[in-house]
Amino acid sequence: MQMQELIRKLLTELGEDPDREGLLDTPKRVTKAYEFLTSGYRANIDQVLNNALFTVDYNEMVIVKDIDFYSLCEHHLLPFFGKCHVAYIPSNKVIGLSKIPRLVDVFSRRLQVQERLTRQIADTIRETIRPLGVAVVMEATHLCMSMRGVEKQNSFAVTSAMLGAFHDNARTRMEFLELIKLRSAVPGLRDTPAGVGCIDD
Ligand SMILES: [Zn+2]
Secondary structure, eight states, rough: OOOHHHHHHHHTTTTTTTSGGHHHHHHHHHHHHHHTTGGGGOOOOOHHHHHEEOOOOSSOOOOEEEEEEEEEEEETSEEEEEEEEEEEEOSSEOTTHHHHHHHEEEESEEEEOOOHHHHHHHHHHHHHOOEEEEEEEEEEEEHHHHHHTGGGGSSSSEEEEEEEHHHHHHHHHHHHHHHHHOOOOOOOOOOSSOOOOOOOO
């Protein structure tokens, strides 16, 4: 009930009457929504992945692209959302394909900055199956920028994490970028893009 009381107080602070008809159930609904949108904190990554790891004799690039994701920016608690593209080159283990979007969900359903979210997905795949390389690219729109009219031209942000072969081998990296046909032009796509996420103000 604690959170519902906080939401009720927030409504009052915003200048609203929490007892008017339309708002009566709002604290309950907002609480439920936030619990879902932050359910990634309570998910167990090992449980999500462990029964879906397979040993294979395959070392071509595995790609899962256009994974929809929705996250909350930790600076404003406003959504940022878009597409996530994941690739890896197995050494001897693969992850069940349906588990990759699930992994993206687990890290998206937390308070995030886009750069860290991208990195966490890549690091988890690296640690779980020790592949020859992992690449994650995320393209997102940040409502904290577009709704507030801040830096509109930058409200579409691209982040990437390139590990192992994707980092060391330009041809492998280009093959991946070619395959996902990035919507944006990707000028200066780097390992750790600076300041492409929302502005912390
Ligand atoms: Zn923000």
